[in-house]
Amino acid sequence: MTTSARTDGTSSPGSTAAGTRPRLLLIDGHSMAYRAFFALPDTLVTSSGQVTNAVYGFFSMLTNLLRDEQPTHLAVAFDAGRVTFRTERFAAYKGNRDATPEVFRGQVPLIKEVLEALRVPALQRDGIEADDILATLARQGTEAGMDVLVCSGDRDSLQLVNDDVTVLYPKKGVSELARMTPEAVEAKYKVRPERYPDLAALVGETSDNLPGVPGVGPGVAAKWITQFGDLDSLLERRAEVTGKRGEALREHVDQVRLNRELNALLTDVELPLGVQDLALVGFDREAVHTVSDTLQFGALRDRLLAVDPAASDAEEDVVSAGVALALHQGALADFFAEHAGRVLGLDVSGTGGPGRADAWQVAVATDSADGSASAVVVDLTTVATDDERALASWLADDASSKVVHGAKVAWHLLAARGLDLDLGGVVCDTGLAAYLCYPDQRGYDLADLVVRHLHRELTVQEASAQGSLDLELAEGPPAGTEAAHRAVAVADLAEALAGRLDDRGARGLLDDVEMPLAGVLVRMEDAGIAADTGFLTELERGFADAVADSAAEAYAVIGREVNLGSPKQLQEVLFEQLGMPKTKKIKTGYTTDAASLQDLFTKTQHPFLAHLLAHRDAAKLRTTVEGLLKAVQPDGRIHTTFQQTIAATGRLSSTDPNLQNIPIRTESGRRIRRAFRVGAGNETLLTADYSQIEMRIMAHLSGDEGLIAAFRSGEDLHRYVGSRVFDVEPAEVTAEMRAKVKAMSYGLAYGLSAFGLSQQLGIATGEAQGLMDDYFTRFGGVRDYLAGVVEEARATGYTATILGRRRYLPDLTSDNRQRRQMAERMALNAPIQGSAADIIKLAMLGVQRELDERGLASRLLLQVHDELVVEVAPGEREAAEEVLRTKMGAAYALEVPLDVSVGAGETWHDAGH
DNA sequence: TCGTTGACGTA
DNA sequence: CGTACGTCAACGAG
Known part of the structure; x- marks a missing residue:
């Protein structure tokens, strides 16, 4: 949408044409x-x-x-x-x-x-x-x-x-x-607008608490005003007004005068x-985008931007003097020769994820810095051999600089056509760049970024809607025009974002962490992890049986069949049919979450609750297993996608399927991990995880001597902290004391309140508050640090991790208490969670580099926030473990050691520890 | 069909 | 009234 009827519609009532x-x-x-x-x-x-x-x-x-x-x-x-x-x-x-x-x-x-x-x-x-x-x-x-x-x-x-x-x-x-x-006005009130306040003075205005003359409504008032000309004349000659209303008027002259005085603007x-x-x-x-993000304007954002008074002019420019595009089809070798040494934008059209991708079109373009751009497109399904050769060598040449929006995806798409994109040649991934600049944004769609940073629309100009039947128009733009515009836009965007990256101190993170990491992730995704489908099928059957059994028992207890997966129907059963005490209120009534059901069970001992909980458990596990089964690809492996631009703190996330939330806490859930196995021809799976990395970062960032000493002592952290908080010898710290301290230590990194702590531990708020007080007395550095983080973030507008990864939190100065406190908790957590993310990202880079340098065939498969999973090639068990231990341990020098524990086994379950 | 909600798995 | 995610089933609007 770039042209609009109004630009040529001089007859429009709202026309801004010159002369009006x-x-x-x-x-x-x-x-x-x-x-x-x-x-x-x-x-x-x-x-x-x-x-x-x-x-x-x-x-x-x-x-x-x-x-x-x-x-x-x-x-x-x-x-x-x-x-x-x-x-x-x-x-x-x-x-x-x-x-x-x-x-x-x-x-x-x-x-x-x-x-x-x-x-x-x-x-x-x-x-x-x-x-x-x-x-x-x-x-x-x-x-x-x-x-x-x-x-x-x-x-x-x-x-x-x-x-x-x-x-x-x-x-x-x-x-x-x-x-x-x-x-x-006259039609409605029977007086001219300038006399309207006279009328209002007589009638009164309830909403302003101004009483009028009793019995006088707008009709009578209008009649009087017409008869006497205006209010002043009416009041002067009020004696002439007859009847009950005349009396009332004479009695309320002062109020009417006051009304008239007050309603004059x-x-x-x-x-x-x-x-x-x-x-x-x-x-x-840009500000409109930012504020629309926070207020979560959907369609309204677009409607707003569409009426931007400056945009119509700017968009005219796009149409007339925007990106003039010289579009070539094929003849790639010539194109690359002509633009040798220049950074080129690359756009790949395709679909699908790791292992199931396909690409059909590639566009390469120059930027449009000098007002025009040159682009070449090629259809991968019909590409000529010499073009394909030229493309392949350009893609694989890390000396040919290119910019891509989402290079990791592009790699998979090209790989599906047998083309190898060397990510070392990607000098800027504009998706990653935008993420580092605005980590809290919902998405980093190229078209949105183009509007925001290049102030132009990406979508190709539609011919006028009522367009003539002109053959030229009917044919539309040449094939690949859209892709070519995207490639130009990516090239332009890289330049537009460069300044922003520097402003935000994110250049180093992009060049030294995120972009190299994309190369690591691509290899992990490409590798996938071997899955035991036979075992998964077995598990599924087991969980399905458990679901059926628990459902049958639950139905028997209440004497009818309901959908146990429907919170709405459950509310009916629990709070109406069974008359149980109400749980915590939520939007749609009362919660039926596991914690509340457990609570109800201890109160009522009602067997329905036990069956319901068992049903929930089994149903959740069943769907997890079903999802995994569907995700197994023909190579017998599951290829997740690691999202690198989702989590505002800097963490990765995992989708299709999510392999970062495979159950581990209960034995029945943990069994699912047995389905993830070492691939045929490999020696073993190795898992390596950081122990208590977030608490170590807390110790480092706060500089709290007590906490640092705790980690350096080698003593069990929670036992050590417990001994200080409760003032007993470490040996005398009971399991209960340890649990309380552990919950609090982790809670602190999330901005936990005394109330929240009391809820989690099932103790009185006062006791929880006492616990926190004792904790802060012993670990004053932690208290000072936490207070300081919020204060600094409020002053600067952002928090920062050890690598300088920023998270902007404008709500820290909000007048809205709920929003402000939410932002404060984010400010407490972001440096800790984000620094942990920084460290494991550095570790992944170190591990990958070392594996490559040593010429090892073992490979990284998964990252689960503080854990790495490696598939070990035959004979490399010791070497791989050493690489993991050293590179993870030395990823970043904190004030306290980074402790890494490693386990090995045929399956993820067995490698766990 | 789509978007939202509640619930729940992980760190 | 503790952070960060992704996925599923159910549900209600379209």
């Missing part, structure tokens, strides 16, 4: 947001719990206004301060209003945040209401020869209406606005900005 008058749109922020708040459900909420209905509704409305009204100038006014000249004059003014709900108030700063991203001024002044600001600006706008639109839910604003000023008044919700022109408020300063200058598109 500037249009000033003024919005009462509070009243419109408040309308939206009540119009939209409070189920509009982000995953962090922030309700966004008012924000969402407000900007949905604003989007429509920008689209339909095409203003050239825009401002939003907010009420500020509870005391205004009106309350001073009449204490009861608006005195009947309920306190604004907290959920609404919390959203006002968010609205201002988004407005800032749109570069729209938000105006407010203490003691002044938003409508007075609007009235002042409306007057200034009219004087400056502008068409003025006032959007407000306050009827007092109707007094502003004249030939140059139209009020948009919400009819229902915020989606329908009534256009109040002078004619419309100020038109001379002093403001920091004049109307000329309100020109729409275009959005800060």
